[in-house]
Amino acid sequence: MLKKLISLLLVCASLLSIPVALAEEEDPLSVFAIRHGRRDEKKIAVTVDDFFNLDWGWKIRDMWQEMGVVGTFFPLGIRILPEDGPKWQEVIDAGIEIGSHNWGHYPMGKSDTYSIVNSLGRTQQALDAALGYHYQINSFRPPEGNIKDGNGSSKTFRRGVNIFGYEHVVLWDVSQTNPELALQKVQNGSILLFHTRKKDYDCMKAIIPQLLEQGYEFVTVSELLEFGPNEISSELYVYNKADYQQK
Numbered sequence: 001m002l003k004k005l006i007s008l009l010l011v012c013a014s015l016l017s018i019p020v021a022l023a024e025e026e027d028p029l030s031v032f033a034i035r036h037g038r039r040d041e042k043k044i045a046v047t048v049d050d051f052f053n054l055d056w057g058w059k060i061r062d063m064w065q066e067m068g069v070v071g072t073f074f075p076l077g078i079r080i081l082p083e084d085g086p087k088w089q090e091v092i093d094a095g096i097e098i099g100s101h102n103w104g105h106y107p108m109g110k111s112d113t114y115s116i117v118n119s120l121g122r123t124q125q126a127l128d129a130a131l132g133y134h135y136q137i138n139s140f141r142p143p144e145g146n147i148k149d150g151n152g153s154s155k156t157f158r159r160g161v162n163i164f165g166y167e168h169v170v171l172w173d174v175s176q177t178n179p180e181l182a183l184q185k186v187q188n189g190s191i192l193l194f195h196t197r198k199k200d201y202d203c204m205k206a207i208i209p210q211l212l213e214q215g216y217e218f219v220t221v222s223e224l225l226e227f228g229p230n231e232i233s234s235e236l237y238v239y240n241k242a243d244y245q246q247k
């Protein structure tokens with residue numbers, strides 16, 4: 001009798017666990033990897049990735065400041081150099097958010113958990129070292145929007161960024177350097193993707209005044225997506241492998 005009861009309980013448990021597992025599987029990826037904000041508010045976030053060319057980055061910063069808009073920069077860790085601390089400070093002083101674009105621009109979908117945490121950690125460390133204090137990076141954009149492994153799963157990637165404290169990653173819904181096409185595509189909640197290049201600078205110069213005229217409010221990605229402060233514990237500030245494995 002007891003055996004029967006136990007096996008019945010086990011069957012019940014397994015039946016119960018199936019829908020839970022499915023629900024996790026089916027959890028829409030769009031909630032984790034976000035392409036845009038709310039469509040019912042006239043807010044948008046302009047973003048600039050990579051910073052392979054720092055000069056264009058600083059020019060974009062100055063242009064935004066002159067135009068009275070803000071947004072989010074997603075530099076690579078390797079591009080945040082110690083001697084550029086004052087430049088990054090000017091970015092912060094201009095009200096621009098600094099996000100992370102990983103350390104070296106490799107696609108992360110197939111990376112293991114350690115590599116992901118290490119890449120995010122080194123990037124945060126580079127920024128802190130340049131600034132001389134801890135600036136909490138709250139938003140992360142994976143290079144090329146790559147978040148899936150060879151089997152089309154983003155589980156490992158997701159686990160890595162979650163361990164580091166990010167609940168979401170930031171993608172985009174407008175990637176266009178032709179001003180006319182860019183203007184056609186922008187809508188409420190849009191996240192615009194640009195890079196540190198002349199054609200991107202020129203496109204922003206053309207469209208930002210028009211978008212302002214259309215009544216769009218320019219906000220940072222964290223504000224658009226209502227991100228709370230990242231929950232990275234200060235203990236996670238150990239990015240060498242041995243330390244990480246102790247966690």
Ligand SMILES: [Zn+2]
Binds near residue numbers: 049050143
């Ligand atoms: Zn990139």
